[in-house]
Every structure is written in C-alpha cells, then in structure tokens.
Amino acid sequence: MCGIVGYTGRQQAAPILLDGLSKLEYRGYDSAGLAVRGDDGKVTVVKAKGRLKVLSEKVDGGRTLAGCTGIGHTRWATHGDPSEPNAHPHVSGVIADDSEVVGVHNGIIENYQELKEKLLKAGYEFYSQTDTEVAVKLVDYYYRKYHSPAEALSKAMVRLRGSYALAILFKEYPEQIWAARKDSPMIIGVRDDEAFLASDVPAILKYTHEIYYVDNFEMACLEKGHVEFFNIDREPVEKQTVTITWDADAAEKGGFEHFMIKEIHEQPKAVRDTLNALIKDGRIDLSASGLSSEMMQEISDIYMVACGSAWHVSMVASYVIEDLSSVMVRTDLASEFRYRSPLLNEHTLVIIISQSGETADSLAALREAHARGSKTLAIVNVLGSSIAREADHVIYTLAGPEIAVATTKAYSAQLAVTYAFAIELARIKGRIDEKRYSQLISDLLTLPDKMASLLEDKERIQWFASKRTNARDAFFIGRGLDYAAALEGSLKMKEVSYVHSDAYAAGELKHGTISLIEDNTLVVGILTQNSLYAKTVSNMVECKTRGAYLMAVATAGHYEIEDTADFTIYIPRIDEHFAGSLSVIPLQLLGYYTSVSKGLDVDKPRNLAKSVTVE
Helix, strand or coil: CCEEEEEECCCCHHHHHHHHHHHHHHHCCCEEEEEEECCCCCEEEEEEECCHHHHHHHCHHHCCCCCCEEEEEEECCCCCCCCCCCCCCEECCCCHHHCCEEEEEEEEECCHHHHHHHHHHCCCCCCCCCHHHHHHHHHHHHHHHHCCHHHHHHHHHHHCCEEEEEEEEECCCCCCEEEEEEECCCEEEEECCEEEEECCHHHCCCCCCEEEECCCCEEEEEECCEEEEEECCCCEECCCCEECCCCHHHHCCCCCCCHHHHHHHCHHHHHHHHHHHHEECCEECCHHHCCCHHHHHCCCEEEEEECHHHHHHHHHHHHHHHHHHCCEEEEEEHHHHCCCCCCCCCCEEEEEEECCCCCHHHHHHHHHHHHCCCEEEEEECCCCCHHHHHCCEEEECCCCCCCCCCCCHHHHHHHHHHHHHHHHHHHHCCCCCHHHHHHHHHHHCCHHHHHHHHHCCHHHHHHHHHHCCCCCEEEEEECCHHHHHHHHHHHHHHHHHCCEEEEEEHHHCCCCHHHHCCCCCEEEEEECCHHHHHHHHHHHHHHHHCCCEEEEEEECCCHHHHHCCCEEEEECCCCHHHCHHHHHHHHHHHHHHHHHHCCCCCCCCCCCCCCCCCC
C-alpha cells in the first residue's frame, strides 16, 4: 500500500510530485507529504493529514516549494494513526534542516521495534510511531559511519526485515535520489535530463513510457537524465527498459464523474483486447505464455490462488475449468495458501491472479508453490511486475491502467483469460471435440458486444439504487457459478457503498442465514444456470415470504421471474460458462450507484487501498 514518487531534473519538482501522487492516491489517502531540495541545498518537508488535496492546498499546488529534486508520499496507515507527525517523508534528525537523510517508504518493517531500541541507545530521538522513521534513521546511522549512500543503504537493507520501497535524499548529494527495494513495487523512468521514481506506472506515464523495474535487494541512484543500479553488495547491475504501451489518457477520467464508472464502461474493450491477444484465426494460442500442449497435457490438478476480487475470478474459473476439462481445481486465498502445507507436486499447476502483479500474499504463495516443485502461471495486468517476473508462465490481461480501488475491468479481463485457458485445456485433454471447441470460441468472442449492451441499461439500475440508499443489509445469492458471481457482487456493494453485504450459496440460506432476513432486506438473486434456476427461485421465494425485497439478475427469456422478483435485470443469452462476465456488470453498477446516491467517494473507499503490497 502507500505510494511513493521521486523526481530530479530541470523542472520544479513539487508540481510533478503532486501530479504523480494524484495518480497513486488509490494506494493510500490517510496523509501525504513532500520533501524538496531548494537551490540553497536545504530540504523543506511539508506534510498534511487527510487527502492529497489538503497537502496541495498547503503548498499552493507546489508553487511555494522551490527546487528541482524531491520525493513524495501518500499514506495508508499501518504503524501509527493518520496524523501529521506520522506522515512521510521522515527525517533522520528531529527536523528536516537538522537531517542528513530524508526518506519515504512503502511497506512494513517487521523488526522496527528491535531496531528502534538499538537506535535509541545510539542517541537517536523519535517523533513518530512509524516503522519508516526507524528505517530512515537506520540509514542515517550507517551513513554517518561509512559516509557513502550506497554503503549506508546496503548495510540498512541487511538489517531490515519485512518489505520496503525506499526513496532517500542525502544532504551531501543534492541532485541525487537513492532508492532500495524488497517486496514492495518500484519503477524508475528516465527522459532526457530528468529521472522519475514511483510505486506504479500511472504516476509517471505522462512523462515517459520507458521504465526500469527495480528487483528485490537492488538499489538505484537517480540523477538528472541518468540512473545506475546496484545489488545489495553494491556491485553494478545492468538493466533494460520496458516500454509501456498504455495511453497516458487512460489514467484520466475522460469526462466520467469517477474512475470506477469509466472503468466499468471500459470492460468491453478490455475483454476484446485480451481475447484478441489470445485467439488467432479461430484458435486459442497460449504460446506467448510458454505453455505448450505437452505441458498442459501433463497437468493433473490446478490450484488457483488470489486475493479479493481476483479470488472471485478463480471461483468462477474453477467451475468452468472443471466442467470443460474434468481437471480438478482448488481455489485458495493467497493469505491462507502457504500456511496450510498445500499438497502440490510437479504435475500441479498453480495459477496466481493479480491485477497489479505485486500483491504481497499472492507473491508469497507463488514462491511457496515454487518451493514445493509446482509450475506456476501468472495472470496479471502489469508488464514486468514481480509476480510476472517470478512465475514460470505469464498471461497478461490487456485492461490498461485501473485507478479505482474497486476493480471492474481487470476482473473482467482476468475472467476472459481463464475462459480461454479452460477451453484450450479441455481441447488438449480431449474432453471437447473440434465442433464444441469452435462453438465455445465463437460464443466467447461475443462477450464484448453483449457486455456493451448491458451498459445501455444502466439508468434503470441507477434509479433502483437511488431507492435503496438507506439499505442497511444486502444478501447476494446464487448456485454453482452464480454463487461465485454473487461473491463479487457482494464485495462491490460493501466496499464502495458501506452497506453490510454478504454472499451465500442459495441452498445454504436455510442453515442459519435466513434468520437475518427481515422486512425490506435487499436480496439479490443471480439466475444464469438453467439447471439450477428453479432451485434458486425457490430460495428467493423463501426470502420474500419473510419480507425481503428481491432483485433478480436473470438470462433473457426467463421473464416469469418477474412474478417473484420486485426488480429484474436481464443479461443476453450466452454459453452458461461465460455468464458470470455478464451478470457481474449490473452488480458493479448497483454498488457504484448506491455509493453515488449516498454521496460517498467511490474511487477511494475508506480504509482501503488498491494494491495490497503488505501482508
């Protein structure tokens, strides 16, 4: 979580840093701060509690902070409550003017208490509750001892346990920014006589499309138009740039009120682009991932491991893969996977799904899978991200930058990848013939247009959401694949509208949950699987009998559902394996418009950050 930026060049740093932080605010928005080195060599630190706009107003959009080198931070609080003293940047002295070292940090230092005690004994004073202040003062401790930024950082990296992306200013090196990384994302870009540093691509996309990815236990020294890389032993490291093909405009709202609704509308394109990269001349081609037919033939079982919405993707995919290919699939939360000794072998494929490719728990799960001898496949959206680099095989979603904390288009693009994988695995395993193979691909390619047609019905959902603004509770129910889709719908409702919401397999209602149903409780039933349709309707009737207000998401043609439901949205007909990609769209819109009708900040839900890069 948290977002860091850095700039050194010929322009004034503060406006560039603020602009970069505005693209990273989805990573944290409890507080923010800047450190800028002026022409006189002095570093000025300005911090503010609250959203980035508070800091921006405090420095008049950066105009009151003169200087061409600086670092910035937007915080998601871990150690220490949101406050000005706990905001970054942190300094090695008590005040910036008295400091040899000033730094910002994304991550968690697990042994900060132990280090703090040692630094207290060495005479250091502390003004905050944060682990970051400890890290900065540890760098200062070694800097005073060795008088070398590289030496100070490398010695500190040996002592720090946990995760970190550090950007450091040293008083005696006025035009340099030093950086170090372990398990927290960091990218660096260079353009002409400028250098940029950030946690994520959108922060520097308007300035450069050529970036370096910093690897674990690496350091970097940024100067105007130049960057050098070193390993933890201070040996030079050669790196190549990666060209980012995202359009800088894709990280802007483009006339929409919020990023979330913009990204909901971008789903047809995200799915179309992703499928076009995987389907060529009517055949699924996974060769770019390195997956061969021989390798896929040897797969005995699959573990799908992810967090949050990506885990919901794996839930949907597990139904599709098992049904089409007859290969057993187990879904696991990444945060639980490595703590329960999973039963893996060389014929097990572990699929890791992550939008950012930096999710800490998912990255740890990938490493656990490797340690146990399994092959890994990553489904990620960010080129060159940590998970992409460490996985044996990678399939990229082509969703473009996703800014809203609540994922929508990345979710849909991930689903599209799993469908293509399932169809190809089924063909290779001999579970479907060529006719069925072609039918499935043909139906899959209709998804983008059918998703677009659903978005044309958004005003009805907006009207419905406005009538449910005061809802306290909501329950999403379905059976089979529809239950998996219900999980995502429930998450969208709770994370952006703060309505208490849960998802249940519809048949489980009678085993305790139905006791929570009372007058006017919103129950959303998803009904896209014909063999389970009647049973889910029966469960909805049971809720209605107890006073529930029913919304149904059903496949076109099942118009009799209107005899039961109070409000119905129909999705276009499609092969039932792919229905989850259509049923989720009205659920996303329901969460979005409920949040808007309550006057909430849709793109920045309280207590949440988009990329969870700490465990």
